[in-house]
Amino acid sequence: LFEMEKRLFLVFCLFLILFLSITLRLFYWQVASFESLKLIALQQTNISSVIKAGRGSIFSADNSPLVINQPAYLVFAEPKNIKDKQSTIGKLAEILSLDAASVSAKFTTDKLSWIPIAEKVEAETAEKLNTAKLAGIGLAQDDKRFYPEASMAAHLLGFVGKNQNGEDQGYFGLEGYYDDQLKGRNGYLKEDRDISGNPIIAGERTFVEAEKGRDLILSLDRTVQYIIEDKLKKGLEKYGAIGGSVIVMDPYKGSILGMASMPGYDPSKRLEFDLSLYKNPAISSSFEPGSTFKVLVMAAAVNENKVEADTEFDEKGPVEIGKYQIKTWNQEYHGRIKVPEIIQYSSNVGMVFIGEKLGSENLLKYIRDLGFGQLTDIDLQDEGTPNLRPIDKWYAIDFATTSFGQGIAATPLQMIRAVAAIANGGELVKPSVVSKIRDNNGKIISLDHKIERRIYNTESASLVKEMMVQAVEKGETKFLKPIGIRVAGKTGTAQIPIAGHYDTEKTIASFVGFLPADKPKFIMLVTLREPTSSPWGSETAAPLFFTIARDLIAYFKIQ
Template sequence: MDRIKIFQIIIFTAAIFIIARLFYWQFIAQVTSSGEINSAQIIPASRGEIFTNDDFPIVADQEAFLLYAKPHEITKDSQELAKVLAPSLISEKYATSGAAFLPDLQKQKEEEVKQLQTNIFAHLADKNLFWVQLARKLPKDIKEKIQTLDISGLGFEKDKKRFYPEASMAAHLLGFVGLNKFGDDTGYFGLEGYYDQRLKGQPGRLGRDRDPLGFPILVGRYRTVEPKKGDSLKLSIDRTMQFIVEQKLEQAVEKYGAKEGTVIISDPKTGQIMAMATYPNYNPNLYQEYDGSQYKNPAIANTYEPGSVFKLITMASALDMSLVDPNTRCDICSGPRQIAGYEISTWNKKYYPNSTMTEVIQHSDNVGISFVADKLGIDRFYEYILKFGFREKTGIDLQEEADGAIRNKKDWKGIDLVTSAFGQGIAVTPIQMVQAVQAIANRGVLISPKIVAKIIANSKEEIVKPGEKRQVISAKTAAQITEMMVNAVEKGEAKAFVPKGYKIAGKTGTAQIPLAGHYDPDKTIASFVGFAPANDPKFVMLVLFNQPSASIFGSETAAPTFFEIARELFNYLGISQAND
């Protein structure tokens, strides 16, 4: 072979080598790198726990498992395997729902099993799939049951499942964890929704070298990024108080035939919520079984016309402006009055000529409070409505808070001033009402409510700053309106229910519900708001019933419930009877 041919062979071989390497780096290496990234196994992060104020874990993660299949490794008939798997995967959902005894639920279960069979078969029959997820968040007993089938091509990975050990307790407060459109765990509603970014943590990744076709290289490298657990929350919620409230509320809703009931209890000196409940509630462990309308927390997300409890705000505003004092006499209280073609009358058609402002609150006198509204005028009254926070969100750390519905001042007329003064024609949230009454109980200082007391991150506790503080009325005004509220409790319509020996400040409310442009006299929001002991308040409480059927009046439904819960709280908190 001459030198030229040898040289040509060397050049040709070198060219082939260079082309091969270029091809590798441009195509094969990119595929390998892409496959390496895409094939990285996600290691789920543990979500942070949620604790009550006594360190009880009211929310935690529970061990669970993900079931997957490798269709090309399955030898069993796909149709038969789908029939075997589907009932087991559905069974947990109906484990506590009584499907075996309720025909409608049993039928629903059968339909869901059939649909799941169809979905599983479609996955198993596709032999082009290397790996496919069949189910997530399976409990250990279901995993073990499937493992006993000893089916090649099926496997499990570790997963996490959110667990609420107290079932429905504080459900509206807590929210739940579901899957978003990408299949990731996501908090919805309540604390789970509001603090989702702090609770969820950061998932880890387990990467492994793969060949250009996507198969693992046995001697390849492993790269692990460890997951980071989410932060935990410690609440101001007192578990015993929460239990008392939920028990008494459920009994009261049933007793008074209410469509719904809500109770909020707070510490007026800190703004911290000690208990919050709504009935009917739901079980966040089984949230899929409930209508979506039940997820929202009425204590923060629903607005209502507050009725006569709003007279406290009207009276406090006038007292603070020195327009009236507790002994100022009402010279128009001898009968109903006409304003712009509307008649303003008392709720029971009884009238109290020349009554004092203290008696106006005691009798819940609409004519008397219209007298106060006249003195305030639209501008000054509207200013105090804003001061008390009724046109903005309180900033409570729960998802889905509403901001009330107070019309622009420029749209108010004389009749709006008067009706708003006794709590009709305006809409507030229950938590806004609690925040406002907290200010009265706290010497005129308004503190926005909070539920989380501490955030625990990396074993370190981060104290959550108290809510915003501002002076909305003077301490003198707060003391005056408090004494009026005490008088209303001791001499008002609900005096028979008051616990003996305790000084309680409070006010009833009965507001007709607006329907299609008019008010239905038979459908009301019945409420009672107050605090105790009146001279050194340890709690503020609002009790609210939506459409009670046994009686439309707050004095006969919400007030008795308030005092019944208060009795339990006096005992639990060690509050002694007054000496005076």
């Protein structure tokens, strides 16, 4: 009997242990691991699909498309459904015009259920894939950017590439700056599916519609842009320059009417171009403005009542600044001349006199107030600015050379904005490219134009404006000006600093001007880098300026 009781007790213990084990296991599954197991279950049955948002388009001022979306496709593979891998790879390579080895390299593992093969595939190629009926190969909508005007305004527009997460992202220009506005908001579909991947009728289903990105409407005028790109290209060839920029701007609003830089690139074929060409030189490259800077210093001296129109200066010869000697650009001296003639003759020694009258503190103040050494905050990605030297690094020779535009650097955009303060009567404007944003409902949001601050009083700006008119009518460019229209302008020629000294043979030639002078329709800056036909702005940049100006006069019907 004792033996039987012992056996029953052992059986009881075994059943107890088994019961406790099952209980603990159930507790582990249903309580301790509930959240993690729930997550696994959801991952297996609750399938989420991203619905890509369409990117917003970009339009010129007349609502003509500059960048729109074109139907394109993502080609993907599902390895478990591919019957003959090598045959499939060969056919993919042939249809997609890819190297077979590069396609094969994508199939490095069998663990992935989904593999992207090619992106932004055009509809014609996608149709060939559909016709081929390759098992395990699929297509998904993946729109690509299309440029109806080809490479026009490429630096201004930028392009769409992939970020580190493999998502579309805008880079450079408007695509980069307004990426958040343009990219929209992706939607998604979440639904419960069974083990075979079929939707469960009684399961949960959540659908959030994708929200298309907003459209940008620019101040850019297509005709103006075409004119400046065409003339700039011909100008580079004619004057043998390695590069150049043209900016056309409304001097009152700061709206960019046209902006071109060469050499450039085609955004639809950007991978065929050097990466250095993606940056927009008009907003990121720096140059010493040379004589175009003289009008800004002159306006400051007039504004501070340091000189007047009838103030005289004796231009009798070179000026000594310490161990340095400053001469006129052509080494001609005119004796006693009045202030307006300093601009007309583009006298370096005369500008040293004006700079001394203005004073070093005032000179630095106006340089900062005009925005040099600071970003203009134009709505384009990747704007740059050269820095001003520290205050304690300014010496007498620096103040002297700055008065005639050497020893100080600026971007073309900074320069045209500063001179626009003379054109518009004394105010510093904030430059901009986008004038309106249009949402999905067609609602238009107009962007306000911003006046940063007043730099010159109206009388001072008018006086210097007249000096610039006389510089055109009596200076080196008198034979270039259009008949019957008053043009205010100034040439510039600056040697290029290399390794601590100036290269005597390489220059940046420029011309800045606005017209009609009394109430300008536009202001324009032309810069040419290293022209070989002549180093002088009066013989390269100025003729190009007036060639463009004649077309713009006809287009805007200026009389």
